[in-house]
Amino acid sequence: xxxxxxxxxxxxxxxxxxxxxxxxxxxxxxxxxxxxxxxxxxxxxxxxxxxxxxxxxxxxxxxxxxxxxxxxxxxxxxxxxxxxxxxxxxxxxxxxxxxxx
Amino acid sequence: xxxxxxxxxxxxxxxxxxxxxxxxxxxxxxxxxxxxxxxxxxxxxxxxxxxxxxxxxxxxxxxxxxxxxxxxxxxxxxxxxxxxxxxxxxxxxxxxxxxxxxxxxxxxxxxxxxxxxxxxxxxxxxxxxxxxxxxxxxxxxxxxxxxxxxxxxxxxxxxxxxxxxxxxxxxxxxxxxxxxxxxxxxxxxxxxxxxxxxxxxxxxxxxxxxxxxxxxxxxxxxxxxxxxxxxxxxxxxxxxxxxxxxxxxxxxxxxxxxxxxxxxxxxxxxxxxxxxxxxxxxxxxxxxxxxxxxxxxxxxxxxxxxxxxxxxxxxxxxxxxxxxxxxxxxxxxxxxxxxxxxxxxxxxxxxxxxxxxxxxxxxxxxxxxxxxxxxxxxxxxxxxxxxxxxxxxxxxxxxxxxxxxxxxxxxxxxxxxxxxxxxxxxxxxxxxxxxxxxxxxxxxxxxxxxxx
Numbered sequence: 183x184x185x186x187x188x189x190x191x192x193x194x195x196x197x198x199x200x201x202x203x204x205x206x207x208x209x210x211x212x213x214x215x216x217x218x219x220x221x222x223x224x225x226x227x228x229x230x231x232x233x234x235x236x237x238x239x240x241x242x243x244x245x246x247x248x249x250x251x252x253x254x255x256x257x258x259x260x261x262x263x264x265x266x267x268x269x270x271x272x273x274x275x276x277x278x279x280x281x282x283x
Numbered sequence: 284x285x286x287x288x289x290x291x292x293x294x295x296x297x298x299x300x301x302x303x304x305x306x307x308x309x310x311x312x313x314x315x316x317x318x319x320x321x322x323x324x325x326x327x328x329x330x331x332x333x334x335x336x337x338x339x340x341x342x343x344x345x346x347x348x349x350x351x352x353x354x355x356x357x358x359x360x361x362x363x364x365x366x367x368x369x370x371x372x373x374x375x376x377x378x379x380x381x382x383x384x385x386x387x388x389x390x391x392x393x394x395x396x397x398x399x400x401x402x403x404x405x406x407x408x409x410x411x412x413x414x415x416x417x418x419x420x421x422x423x424x425x426x427x428x429x430x431x432x433x434x435x436x437x438x439x440x441x442x443x444x445x446x447x448x449x450x451x452x453x454x455x456x457x458x459x460x461x462x463x464x465x466x467x468x469x470x471x472x473x474x475x476x477x478x479x480x481x482x483x484x485x486x487x488x489x490x491x492x493x494x495x496x497x498x499x500x501x502x503x504x505x506x507x508x509x510x511x512x513x514x515x516x517x518x519x520x521x522x523x524x525x526x527x528x529x530x531x532x533x534x535x536x537x538x539x540x541x542x543x544x545x546x547x548x549x550x551x552x553x554x555x556x557x558x559x560x561x562x563x564x565x566x567x568x569x570x571x572x573x574x575x576x577x578x579x580x581x582x583x584x585x586x587x588x589x590x591x592x593x594x595x596x597x598x599x600x601x602x603x604x605x606x607x608x609x610x611x612x613x614x615x616x617x618x619x620x621x622x623x624x625x626x627x628x629x630x631x632x633x634x635x636x637x638x639x640x641x642x643x644x645x646x647x648x649x650x651x652x653x654x655x656x657x658x659x660x661x662x663x664x665x666x667x668x669x670x671x672x673x674x675x676x677x678x679x680x681x682x683x684x685x686x687x688x689x690x691x692x693x694x695x696x697x698x699x700x701x702x703x704x705x706x707x708x709x710x711x712x713x714x715x716x717x718x719x720x721x722x723x724x725x726x727x728x729x730x731x732x733x734x735x
Contacts, residue, residue: 200713
């Protein structure tokens with residue numbers, strides 16, 4: 183199943199001009215755990231989707247509200263020549279398309 | 284004092300808020316009004332150019348009722364990152380509006396203006412002394428990055444705002460300020476726990492964003508107490524829940540459990556969120572871990588040229604399938620044609636293909652082509668005239684460019700406008716987003732006072 187179909191909220195935004203952060207919020211603990219424990223959901227796979235180093239991808243589980251935060255560097259800083267998304271608010275894809283297995 | 288109340292007008296002064304929300308705050312006998320007026324979100328242009336991303340008409344509309352109510356009730360009004368990016372040009376623009384409102388309403392008060400501009404020599408000296416380090420994945424800073432900046436600002440913490448308030452300021456207009464400094468200054472000055480005050484401020488800086496129905500354009504009332512704080516949306520149609528308030532710590536932050544301010548690390552890993560009435564949430568357990576060295580965040584935007592763009596659509600399937608051929612042919616033709624006017628290494632030409640790679644940057648070749656594709660061509664060159672020239676030639680060449688299998692030999696592009704090309708003005712890039720170690724924050728944020 184696609185991550186986009188499992189999560190209740192899938193959103194992306196800048197966290198400062200040099201970082202992108204993707205928030206995944208789930209309806210129930212089962213879905214939250216499923217994604218968190220899925221073999222396909224890991225820094226290496228995410229790094230590949232966004233063209234960044236796996237060492238720079240951080241996954242922060244935030245159980246209090248059944249959320250997972252994924253933070254990574256932006257390849258081009260916000261609004262610099264070559265950027266496609268100044269606010270970073272449409273960068274939840276390609277992560278949202280990830281198959282959770 | 285066992286409690287202190289304040290109102291955050293809205294997430295961004297200028298974006299609008301219901302006047303009733305401000306009045307409800309006043310009815311609650313708040314101790315001060317605060318508002319954030321800045322952000323790096325809209326990109327580097329605003330810091331670089333000295334212009335605001337909120338128009339003066341919006342600012343005046345939002346500032347007037349807040350200033351009038353603050354003076355009528357004799358409570359401080361604190362505005363941070365005035366004018367958008369908080370550089371001198373932004374602050375001066377903001378002050379013009381403030382003076383106009385004060386005169387119109389015959390308001391008299393003690394004004395404190397805190398500037399946050401950093402001289403290039405200050406940044407260069409700190410760099411040479413090894414006191415500047417990257418922040419949030421910015422690159423290692425080089426002297427040339429500093430020299431390319433049009434404006435450099437530092438984000439002030441609570442300290443300069445506290446100094447202004449202690450000197451009796453009724454209205455504080457701060458240049459670039461940490462969002463938290465606006466709201467945590469007075470509570471910390473009055474002796475409330477700094478960790479709780481900074482956490483409350485972090486939530487408050489977005490106005491009623493931490494409530495449902497979602498929306499930043501409304502006010503939030505915060506009540507500080509000895510061991511906790513309580514947030515309540517001013518608008519009775521909105522409510523906070525432990526989930527909405529906790530979720531706010533995800534927003535625009537790299538890490539949901541903590542954040543960093545000049546005062547230190549604010550640790551929320553043991554924060555407790557409790558519903559105490561239908562619309563209010565009480566927060567406790569947040570701790571400040573003071574940092575060993577005091578640092579301030581520097582922001583600088585470097586000039587990178589002038590931009591011109593053209594926008595067109597395409598519907599011919601063979602033309603869309605051959606966009607890469609069209610692009611490379613246009614690049615070659617423009618470079619040849621303009622070689623005596625501008626060398627190709629002195630400008631950049633970009634083809635953003637909406638429907639193919641306009642948003643994600645990288646085209647997924649496994650996806651089928653749509654029935655339409657949007658094409659945006661961008662030129663960046665050292666002058667506006669050269670950028671206009673490059674885009675003009677790129678546009679006419681792209682329109683008529685031939686490619687294998689072409690059937691629509693009259694033109695490849697659908698332009699929605701005449702003229703079809705647009706000037707984007709100066710282009711900037713955030714070249715400084717770094718931490719600078721300081722001995723004494725105060726020296727970087729001079730305060731001037733004025734009696735109105």
